Amino acid sequence: MILLLLQLSFSILGTIWFVLVDQNQLVMKILFSTLVFIGLNILYLLFVLLLFIVMIVFFSKKNPEKAWKHLILGEYCEYVFQHLFRSKMIVSGLENIPTHNKFVVFANHSEYTDPIYMLDIFRKKPLTFISKESLFKPPLVRHVLTFIGCVPISRKADRTAMQAIINGIKVVESGMPMAIFPEGTRSHGNQLNDFKPGAFKLATRPEATIVPICLYGLHQAKPKFRLKRAIVKISILSPIEPESYKNMDTNAISELVQSQIQAQMTQFSQE
DSSP states (O other), rough: HHHHHHHHHHHHHHHHHHHOOOOOOOHHHHHHHHHHEEEHHHHHHHHHHHHHHHHHHHHSSSSOOOHHHHHHHHHHHHHIIIIISSSEEEEOHHHHHHHHSSSEEOOOOTTTTHHHHHHHTTTTTOOEEEEGGGGGGGGGHHHHHHHHHOOEEEEESSHHHHHHHHHHHHHHHHHOOOEOOSSSSSSSSOOOOOOGGGHHHHHHHTTTTEEEEESSSSSGGOOOOOOSSSEEEEEEEEOOOOHHTTTHHHHOOOOOOOHHHHHHHHHHHTO
């Protein structure tokens, strides 16, 4: 919201100044004022993008747990996707976000933009992600992921994937909440693939709170400029504390979380 207000203020004040100093006739003044307004908006967007790149690259490897990093990244996520690409989040269950930081978020995965909406919601928490290793190849994306301490994971069920979970467990134990998509791949819609039980070791090993999240309609809000807002529904479900799952294995926990997310998805589809 802050970035949007700055953009509007910059463009409107710049246009007013141009109108006051312009000596052309009324029609030409209106035409040029419109072009100035559009030009100032474009100039602002370029400045914000450049500032974002410089900040991400310069601070990418320093203290990913710092709260200001997640606040700033959350603000950028809101600015780009809610205002530029015209999506509207309807979020329920914010009261279910733990007050502590020893928790792991498990969410269904529909589009590559899912983490961006989650970063917006959890901007007051130092939330980081288990992210597929191929995302670390593009330089700018790699810097963004490193900026908040994401852990790369291989899609292959091998030792490197297990090592990624171990690294993630250490992050949770250090006091940073993590998020993971237990489906392991995108569904591109409002349906669920089977959850991988191994993903839940990320919570069971450090005895962290499990926070299930249902993402709905994100495949309809792919990044593109539109006038009408695309509606995205996100529900943060009731957390599952370690005392509740201590006698369950990861298969049972996986089935429980998947059933809860599926139930919420069904409810969204009936609204």
